[in-house]
Amino acid sequence: MSAPLSRRTLLKLAGGTAVAATAGPSLSACSSSPTASRQQQNSGVELPAYVAYQGVKPDLAPTKEGVMSGFLRYPASPVAGVPDRPGTGAEELTAFIQQFRPIPPPASRNEYWRNVNDKLGVTLNLQMVPSANYADKLPTVLSGDLPDFTMIVNTPNLPQLLDAKCQNLTEFLAGDAVKDYPMLANLRPEAWRTTVFNGGIYGIPIPRERIGVIWFTRVDLVRSLGFDPAPTTYQEFKELAKGVTNPKENRWAFHGPAGVRDLILRMMGAPVGWQEEAGKFTSVHELEQTKQAISDTRELVKAGYFHPDTFTDGAPFKDWIGAGRVVMVSDNYSAWPQYVMQYLKPNSPVQLDGMLPPKYDAGAKPNLARGVPSFSTTVVKKTGDKERIKLMLRVANYLAAPFGTQEYLVNRYGKEGVDYTMVNGDPILTSKGEVEHTAEFYRIADAPWPLYEPGHPEETKKEHAYQVKAVPMTVANPADTLYSETYSRKRNTLNTLLDDALSEVLQGRKDVASWDDTIQRWRKQGGDQVRKEYEEAFAGSH
Amino acid sequence: MNTTAPRNTRGRSPALAPASLPAKILKAIVLVVACLLVVMPFVSVISTSLADQQQITETGGYVLLPDRPSLSAYSAILAGGVVARALLVSVGIAVVGTSLGLAVTSAMAYSLSRPSSFAHKPILMLVLLTMLFTPGIIPNYLLIKQLGLLNSWWSLILPVLVTGFSVIVLRSFMIGLPRDILESARIDGANDLQIFVRIILPLSKAALAVIGLFFAVGFWNSWFNALLYLNDPSKLPLPLVLRTYVVDNARLGAEQLSAESGVLPPAESLQMAILVISLVPILLVYPFLQRHFTKGVLVGAVKG
Numbered sequence: 001m002s003a004p005l006s007r008r009t010l011l012k013l014a015g016g017t018a019v020a021a022t023a024g025p026s027l028s029a030c031s032s033s034p035t036a037s038r039q040q041q042n043s044g045v046e047l048p049a050y051v052a053y054q055g056v057k058p059d060l061a062p063t064k065e066g067v068m069s070g071f072l073r074y075p076a077s078p079v080a081g082v083p084d085r086p087g088t089g090a091e092e093l094t095a096f097i098q099q100f101r102p103i104p105p106p107a108s109r110n111e112y113w114r115n116v117n118d119k120l121g122v123t124l125n126l127q128m129v130p131s132a133n134y135a136d137k138l139p140t141v142l143s144g145d146l147p148d149f150t151m152i153v154n155t156p157n158l159p160q161l162l163d164a165k166c167q168n169l170t171e172f173l174a175g176d177a178v179k180d181y182p183m184l185a186n187l188r189p190e191a192w193r194t195t196v197f198n199g200g201i202y203g204i205p206i207p208r209e210r211i212g213v214i215w216f217t218r219v220d221l222v223r224s225l226g227f228d229p230a231p232t233t234y235q236e237f238k239e240l241a242k243g244v245t246n247p248k249e250n251r252w253a254f255h256g257p258a259g260v261r262d263l264i265l266r267m268m269g270a271p272v273g274w275q276e277e278a279g280k281f282t283s284v285h286e287l288e289q290t291k292q293a294i295s296d297t298r299e300l301v302k303a304g305y306f307h308p309d310t311f312t313d314g315a316p317f318k319d320w321i322g323a324g325r326v327v328m329v330s331d332n333y334s335a336w337p338q339y340v341m342q343y344l345k346p347n348s349p350v351q352l353d354g355m356l357p358p359k360y361d362a363g364a365k366p367n368l369a370r371g372v373p374s375f376s377t378t379v380v381k382k383t384g385d386k387e388r389i390k391l392m393l394r395v396a397n398y399l400a401a402p403f404g405t406q407e408y409l410v411n412r413y414g415k416e417g418v419d420y421t422m423v424n425g426d427p428i429l430t431s432k433g434e435v436e437h438t439a440e441f442y443r444i445a446d447a448p449w450p451l452y453e454p455g456h457p458e459e460t461k462k463e464h465a466y467q468v469k470a471v472p473m474t475v476a477n478p479a480d481t482l483y484s485e486t487y488s489r490k491r492n493t494l495n496t497l498l499d500d501a502l503s504e505v506l507q508g509r510k511d512v513a514s515w516d517d518t519i520q521r522w523r524k525q526g527g528d529q530v531r532k533e534y535e536e537a538f539a540g541s542h
Numbered sequence: 543m544n545t546t547a548p549r550n551t552r553g554r555s556p557a558l559a560p561a562s563l564p565a566k567i568l569k570a571i572v573l574v575v576a577c578l579l580v581v582m583p584f585v586s587v588i589s590t591s592l593a594d595q596q597q598i599t600e601t602g603g604y605v606l607l608p609d610r611p612s613l614s615a616y617s618a619i620l621a622g623g624v625v626a627r628a629l630l631v632s633v634g635i636a637v638v639g640t641s642l643g644l645a646v647t648s649a650m651a652y653s654l655s656r657p658s659s660f661a662h663k664p665i666l667m668l669v670l671l672t673m674l675f676t677p678g679i680i681p682n683y684l685l686i687k688q689l690g691l692l693n694s695w696w697s698l699i700l701p702v703l704v705t706g707f708s709v710i711v712l713r714s715f716m717i718g719l720p721r722d723i724l725e726s727a728r729i730d731g732a733n734d735l736q737i738f739v740r741i742i743l744p745l746s747k748a749a750l751a752v753i754g755l756f757f758a759v760g761f762w763n764s765w766f767n768a769l770l771y772l773n774d775p776s777k778l779p780l781p782l783v784l785r786t787y788v789v790d791n792a793r794l795g796a797e798q799l800s801a802e803s804g805v806l807p808p809a810e811s812l813q814m815a816i817l818v819i820s821l822v823p824i825l826l827v828y829p830f831l832q833r834h835f836t837k838g839v840l841v842g843a844v845k846g
Contacts, residue, residue, distance in 0.1 A: 099786050101786065102619075102624070102783070102786045102787050103624055103628075103775050103778060103782075103783050103786050104622070104624065104775070105623060105624050106774070106775050106776035108776070109623065126775065127773040128775055128786075129769065130769075130782070130785050130786045132785075133769050136679075136766070136769060136770070137769055137770060139679070139680060140679070140680070140683045140770050143680065143683060143684065143687070144687060144692075309602075316599070316603065316809070316810070319595065319598070319599045319808075320599070322595075322599070323596070323599040323600075325599070431621065434621075435621045435622030435624075
């Protein structure tokens with residue numbers, strides 16, 4: 001329905017590509033002030049009401065702080081969460097999504113996909129792009145008629161793009177309006193906050209949990225060497241690292257010096273990402289605490305507690321921890337189920353648990369980095385046809401049905417007896433299901449994650465117990481719900497600058513004092529501009 | 543032996559002199575090492591694709607001989623028929639693209655190689671210009687879109703059907719063909735088309751083999767255009783489909799993996815199996831073209 005873009009508009013929107021490398025500065029200069037003024041309107045936006053879905057009773061209760069609902073088995077009689085079919089069977093919708101797993105067979109040869117279409121009453125076409133090439137493909141998608149659903153991640157010129165091509169969903173979702181879509185009302189407000197631009201709600205968030213990056217420890221190894229896997233002070237932590245490291249036995253304490261630097265920051269109770277004080281933003285990299293943490297990490301590297309290949313890009317640390325080559329790694333919480341599946345086999349000695357950050361010193365109040373509230377935003381193509389918008393929201397509502405419902409089984413597992421079978425109360429994918437279900441409909445709309453380890457209820461309990469302790473310690477990055485044009489453009493440049501400098505210091509090629517110069521360069525190359533934009537965005541939404 | 547060596551080589555180039563035993567041994571060692579340097583990565587790629595996680599971790603990611611060989615990486619990749627279909631698509635694109643590319647390029651090169659052909663100098667200049675200036679992604683995309691080629695395999699073939707480099711190489715070769723043959727053919731009554739098909743093409747086999755190989759490898763590896771222009775998952779060529787196996791397996795959650803079939807094969811095995819699958823077809827074609835290839839790479843080497 002929307003008019004095709006002119007070449008000039010397209011060039012503006014395609015800012016993240018090579019085109020922007022030449023045209024970028026002038027375009028962003030033109031666009032910064034309207035962006036700022038649009039951001040001012042965001043504080044008045046009414047977010048969708050939060051109504052937690054009560055249709056499924058978890059085995060392990062969630063908490064207000066954000067501990068996830070735990071399930072020991074899939075509920076024996078799953079409820080129908082969405083009684084009405086979203087479409088009539090005649091409609092067709094297209095979605096552009098990032099593909100994180102192998103391309104699935106097309107719908108014509110994919111029973112799982114056809115079953116989802118059948119239950120939705122809509123033919124869903126997926127345009128899948130490998131996640132690593134999303135930024136290459138997106139400008140071309142934006143240059144034509146937008147698909148009905150488009151997955152948006154870290155996109156430059158986002159406010160302008162939304163304005164030009166995407167549907168403002170405020171009247172359909174704000175406040176109590178979202179109650180027409182109960183599964184979307186089940187998403188927390190902090191996730192919705194990330195979809196607010198230009199004074200409106202411009203998409204459906206793909207929610208993530210409050211637990212973020214944590215420390216995984218091989219507790220079986222630590223205990224067998226006579227140590228306590230839960231150190232309470234930094235001194236104990238260092239002793240643990242020393243005690244478990246034994247190069248002769250091919251075993252080191254850590255992988256990932258940047259992760260250890262972050263862990264030490266957590267031990268100190270340092271802010272996560274950015275520190276916000278009365279609307280003023282300071283990056284954690286600018287704080288003295290970071291220099292101290294880098295200096296401490298450098299000592300640990302010098303002492304030889306890191307795997308010798310730890311500075312190698314793409315080091316297979318997940319294999320290393322499984323094989324006992326390293327004893328502690330930092331990883332996203334979402335890796336826990338993967339570790340369970342990979343290493344918890346009968347007769348396997350491997351036992352993993354999360355470690356809480358010990359106190360750096362007597363006065364420290366350790367914390368954990370809260371996970372980002374949303375992974376991506378699904379925007380809807382601009383159209384004057386309200387019925388079509390409602391259809392799209394009904395489809396999103398169906399796809400966001402939470403764990404324990406019949407719809408979740410359809411969305412994630414497929415057809416019983418074909419794509420999965422119930423084994424001891426757990427849906428287990430068949431080999432056909434495993435191939436077919438890589439069609440990732442949950443990139444369009446997703447439910448809150450459950451705590452669920454099929455076949456390993458004891459692990460679910462362990463994770464829940466960990467979360468009960470860990471989640472209240474989490475601190476959010478105030479920038480997580482804010483948009484910075486400069487950061488969306490220069491994210492890689494700025495992060496590479498800091499990562500390279502950190503690596504040089506930790507490997508002893510530069511001294512710790514050089515971090516000050518690094519920060520100066522970071523500020524000049526965009527850090528200060530990012531700060532300014534966050535402060536403007538913060539002022540506009542508070 | 544040393545005393546006889548100078549006598550034997552008298553009057554000969556030192557390079558042709560028979561080597562002494564130690565020199566032979568040294569040469570053999572150097573050659574064996576050179577061969578191993580070439581062969582070992584291939585062996586490692588194939589072995590790693592067959593190895594299990596434990597061995598991969600133990601050897602630091604590069605296995606030379608799998609202890610417990612398994613085809614699980616290949617069966618994981620080939621399950622569901624997606625890769626098999628993509629393989630067919632890629633073969634189709636490579637065959638059609640290469641054939642059309644050769645036909646168009648050779649016709650253009652022939653006409654540009656004849657000094658008497660119409661406006662050949664300005665056209666040659668235009669061809670050369672394309673080697674200096676390449677359009678960006680967006681203009682290319684807009685062109686493909688306006689030609690109505692989006693989501694069509696032709697979008698992978700037509701934009702690269704004629705490349706300046708191939709035309710120039712082939713033209714230089716054709717200029718070098720003896721003019722007398724062409725003139726005698728004309729005296730015998732052959733027209734341009736007959737001369738082209740019956741004389742020029744058979745004489746240009748070596749050059750065509752080289753250009754054909756360039757085309758075939760280019761089409762076989764083409765993924766970026768496919769990424770931009772194709773949306774239908776059933777139309778994707780092999781490199782793009784295989785790419786999704788190596789991009790990001792880290793986000794797999796337990797509910798997405800089957801406990802029944804254990805876990806995914808090791809990431810390294812998958813990656814190496816992908817290398818094998820994408821390399822084999824080109825490796826199969828190469829020996830047939832190799833004898834032309836060595837001849838063909840000399841095309842234009844002296845003449846410029």
